[in-house]
Amino acid sequence: DSVMEQLNANLAELIRQNHAQLESILHDNVNSSIVDGLRTIAWDMLSLEAEQKFTCVQCEKEFTARTNGPNACSFHLTDIYQTKKKLYECCNSTFPCQSGTHRAKHHCDYPYGNFFPRIRNVLSFINTFEQWAVAEDEDYEGGNTEHAYVGRLFSWSHEGPRVPENTLYVMIGSVWYRGRYYFNTFTAADLREVGAAIRASGDALIFRSSPDENAYAMGEWVVSDAGEVQGIRISAKAATSTQPYVRICPIDSTTCLKGGEVVTVSKGGLRSFTPSAPYILPSPVCVGPELKQEYTRAVRTDFKAEIPPTLRVILKTMSNPPLHANERPSPPEADLFYGAVSLFNNNESGSQKSISIMSVSAMYRLVGDSEYAPVAKCQLLDGDGEKLPITIEPRQSWKIKFSMMVPRTEDDAKLRISWKDAAFVARYRPLRIKLILEDVEGAKMSLVLEYVHQPISWTFKQPNANDLYLFSFDNYITFSHQYVHITSDYSKDGLFTIHGAQITPKMLKRIVYRALKTQTAEIDLGIGQEPFPGEWAWSAWALVDLSCQSVYAFKIIMHDGKKFEQKHFGAVYYVPCPAYGEREEEVRAIQYASESASLPPLEPYTVPEFVQDDDVDDEKPVPPPAPLESTPAVAAKENGVVPPQIESAIVDLNTKLASVDANLSAMNTFLERI
Known part of the structure; x- marks a missing residue:
């Protein structure tokens, strides 16, 4: 320790001597004013190093009180890049x-980019804050909403630590850089300072988004006679409302917690009233025949192959059902059919009677037609088409996989419908x-394969859980x-969805406002569609009770699309509107909407009778052999009369037979002797 003390003393003495020597040199070579200036700079540098440093919340740069100034900080109004x-x-x-x-603490005096992610970290999660009171009023024409909120702050981010003491927040207006807004937090100590400031100034206004009396959001402190904060009054008024929405949230200034139930002073916007009876909706209307979901009939597989007698082969189908259609979405002008058959050479093994197939072709017809027509395209799969001619040895077989393109009628092709x-x-x-x-010798064999339309699984849908x-x-x-x-809508703001379009209470209030303004109780929701390629269309309408000032039902209209010049089919359905928003206890008589929206003119459609089976391809029975021509002898016998010449021939024949018998008897006797 003594050695270290001696070293420190020596160093201090050395520094003092050097400092004195430096001052002497400067004094001898530089005038006194420069020396004083250098001394001032040195002391300023020492002071700056000792001065406290801050980080600016606007530009995230460090600053001190000396380096701060009117234009020291540069920043963007928003964080959106x-x-x-x-x-x-x-x-x-x-x-x-x-x-x-530079600003060391977050504020809402004016917009700056880093402020908005900080607030989003709070408002985007349910565990960062608790809402105590809300005042909202919507402009049903412009769509803007004026709002003010009061609540408790738990933390500044989803995964961040909780604030160390009870903290309330006040938010007025939409927190966005393009408009006026306010967001601030207060602790119990802050509330005491607020009370003192109000006692001194008499001004209890927290913030007002606009001086316009027609549309604004506002927050005000509610103080006692002694000047202590007792609550917050929040107000919101839209341009389409006759009065503001005003609520008072009591605050316990000693604990900075909610001090009681929120009181509603007045309600803005539209008010709905209780109907005097349940609504009764019209019955649905469906125009046109209903498609059946059952099979037309079973596919026939009993057709016999036509094979020349000179060929010993077996030709049969290898797929079940024999044909299936459109493995991929079909072209609009034709359908593709796929199948497989087997050709077996039934000659004895070693007979060297091979069969060579030169070509494969196909024809088609619809049941009820008498003649076959060529298919648009016949193709062998697995590369077999490139192998023709193909030789089949005795007791061997060839599995033929094929695809056939069958053209549609001109009217069907115009519909440009693709099926799978x-x-x-x-x-x-x-x-x-x-x-x-067809074989190399020109002999042809054929087999008939049938396709029967069955209900398509993707056509007939079943309701799902939602x-x-x-x-x-x-x-x-x-x-x-x-x-x-x-379908049900489980989002925060939705009631339900109509074919994917969300229906919200705010949307319904705008509809009611429009209906009251125009005195038209049937309002187009504007969500209807005519899906590509114009095969059908639908629209949705809201039915408004002008007396109770609420939507009570929706009307869904469905019909043929623009693809059809002459429309035949359609339907109209009604959906009751679920309860939404608050209703006044006042009961009013129901006023049903006067409906004008309906189906377009529809031409009646009669379902034709279509043949489902015929016998064109059935095996024909073999006709019996033709009877022999009648001879005179046969005719005479049939008539019971024997002509003389026949009788003479019979006698002669009997004589000859007797002679033969005698000769045979003599030969038999001779053989016995031997």
Whole structure:
């Protein structure tokens, strides 16, 4: 220790001597004013190092009281950075567009980019805050909403630590850089300071978003006669409302907690009233025949192959059912059929009677037609088409996989409908394809394969767990079953969805406002669609009770689309509207909507009778042999009269037979002797 003390003393003495020597040199070579200036700079540098440093919440740079100034800080109004354009949304540039003094604490005096993610970290999660009171009022024409909130802050981020003491927050207006907003927090100590400030100034206003009396959001302190904070009054008024929505949230200033139940002073916006009786809705209307979900009939597989007698082969189908259609979505002008058959050489092994197939072709017809027509395309799969001719040795077989393209009628092709796993061309009548094989000698063999339309699984849908209603109508021309789903909506703001379009209470209030303003109780929701390619269309309408000032039902209209010049099919359904928003206890008589929206003019459609089977391809029975021509002898015998010449011939024949018998008897005697 003594050695260290001696070293420190020596170093201090050395520094003092050097300092004195430096001052002497400066004094001898530099005038006194420069020396004083250098001394001042040195002391300032020492002071700056000792001064406390802060981090600016606006630009995230360090600063001190000496380095701060009116233009010391540069920042953007928003944190939204457009990655593709590589610029900020507030100024379409990367360079900061605002300047001001550095600020060590977050504030809402003016917008700055880093403020918004901080607030989003609070408002985006349910475990960061608790809402005590809300005042909201919507402009039903402009769509803007004025709002103010009071609540308790738990933490500044989802996974961050809890605030160390009870903290309430006040938010007025929409927290966004393009408008006026307010967001601030207060502890019990802050509330005491607020009370003192109000006692001194008499001003209890927290913030007002606009001086306009028609549309604003506002917060005010509620204080006692002694000047202590007792609560917060929040107000919100939209331009379409006659009065503001005002609520008072009591606050216990000693604990900074909610001090009682929230009191509603007045309600803005529209008020709904209780109907005097339940609503009775019209019955649904469906126009057109209903598609059946059962099979038309079973596929026939009893057709016999036509094989020349000179060929010993067996030709039979290898797929079940014999044909299936459109493994991929079909082209609009034709359907593709797939199948497999087997050709077996039934000659004895070693007979060297091979069979060579030169070509494979096909024809088709619909049941009820008398003649076959060539298919548009016949193709052998697995590369067999490139191997023709193919030779089949005795007791060997060839499995033939094929695809056939069958053209649609001109009217069907105009519909430009693509089907998968089913054949549009065979939707009314079964289709048969005759597969023809020809050998090198020109002999032809054939086999008939049948396709019968079956209900398509994706056409007839069943309600799922989220469906409240499932409405449909059938188009017998396209064999389509069109749907509109009414499903539950589990989101925070939704009531339900109509075919994916969300229906919210705010949306319904806007509809009621529009109905009251125009005195039209049937309002188009504007969510209808005509799905590509125009095969069908639907629309949705809200029915408003102008007396009770609420939506009581929805009307769904479905019909043929623009693809059809002449429309035949459609349906109208009604959906009761679930309860939404608050209703006044006042009971009013029901006023049903006067409806004008309806189905377009529909031409009646009669379902034709289609043949489902015929015997064109059935095996024909072999006719009996033709009778022999009648001879005179046969005719005489049939008549019971024997002509003389016949009788003479019979006598002569009997004489000859007797002679033969005698000769045979003599030969027999001779053989016995031997």
